[in-house]
Amino acid sequence: MTIKQAMVLAAGLGTRMRPITDIIPKPLVKIAGKAMIDYALDALAEAGVERAVVNVHHHADQMEAHLRSYRGLEILISDERDALMNNGGGLVKGLKLLSRDPVFVMNADLFWIGEKPGRLTNLEKLAGFYNEQRMDMAMLCVELERTTGHNGKHDFNMADDGRLTRYRDNQYNGVVYAGAIAMNPSFLDDAPDDAFNVNIYFDKAIERGRLYGTMMDGHWLTVGTPEAIGEAEEAIRTFRAFA
Numbered sequence: 001m002t003i004k005q006a007m008v009l010a011a012g013l014g015t016r017m018r019p020i021t022d023i024i025p026k027p028l029v030k031i032a033g034k035a036m037i038d039y040a041l042d043a044l045a046e047a048g049v050e051r052a053v054v055n056v057h058h059h060a061d062q063m064e065a066h067l068r069s070y071r072g073l074e075i076l077i078s079d080e081r082d083a084l085m086n087n088g089g090g091l092v093k094g095l096k097l098l099s100r101d102p103v104f105v106m107n108a109d110l111f112w113i114g115e116k117p118g119r120l121t122n123l124e125k126l127a128g129f130y131n132e133q134r135m136d137m138a139m140l141c142v143e144l145e146r147t148t149g150h151n152g153k154h155d156f157n158m159a160d161d162g163r164l165t166r167y168r169d170n171q172y173n174g175v176v177y178a179g180a181i182a183m184n185p186s187f188l189d190d191a192p193d194d195a196f197n198v199n200i201y202f203d204k205a206i207e208r209g210r211l212y213g214t215m216m217d218g219h220w221l222t223v224g225t226p227e228a229i230g231e232a233e234e235a236i237r238t239f240r241a242f243a
Helices: 035-048 062-069 086-095 122-129 199-207 224-242
Strands: 005-009 051-056 074-079 105-108 109-114 137-142 156-158 163-168 173-183 211-215 219-222
Touching: 005 035, 005 086, 035 051, 035 074, 035 105, 035 109, 035 122, 051 086, 051 156, 062 074, 062 211, 074 086, 086 199, 105 122, 109 122, 109 173, 122 137, 122 199, 122 211, 137 199, 156 211, 163 199, 163 211, 173 211, 173 219, 199 211
Parallel strands: 005 051, 005 105, 051 074, 137 211
Antiparallel strands: 105 173, 109 219, 137 173, 156 163, 156 173
């Protein structure tokens, strides 16, 4: 399957990144000379996505100006200036600007490095893995030891066939959610129109036995605090030196 559209969640306040986010939105914080959101947008463009919705709230004017200058794909704005919708409500609102075809969902502040040239990208792998007949959502996942900036906890257990359940100690194969999903928008047709956390739909998919994951290649980074910027940049330098 080739997925041609995406939603990038980028409207958060970035409170843990203060004081940097007092003056700029978190997705525009530069890591190794590149705005965080551009790592996500570049990955989408490389995977063949043609159109992406990005939601904005905090320093929305700066976000819109930056996104207007991005040339890799068509970008539509989902404006949340009036009220933050949390990740679930923001996703539902943004998806209304796209078609009913399958879609990638990504976080603007989570990204990866180190994909192998000449192979399928992580998002291309995710699109190929996603099977809407068997899955409500397919998540990109990563081993804890291949992360920088994470809280040190697993998110899910992954079965041999990729099926995911909430993490419990001493069960099979703990993994971290890497911030990218393939799904059909119809899975959210019964969602509320106001703010809510998308985790309730992760749990719904688990209850139906239809939440799956596939492992990514490379190294995954999350940057939540000013101190984490240096850690991420050091990880990028080290990874590139030995890649």
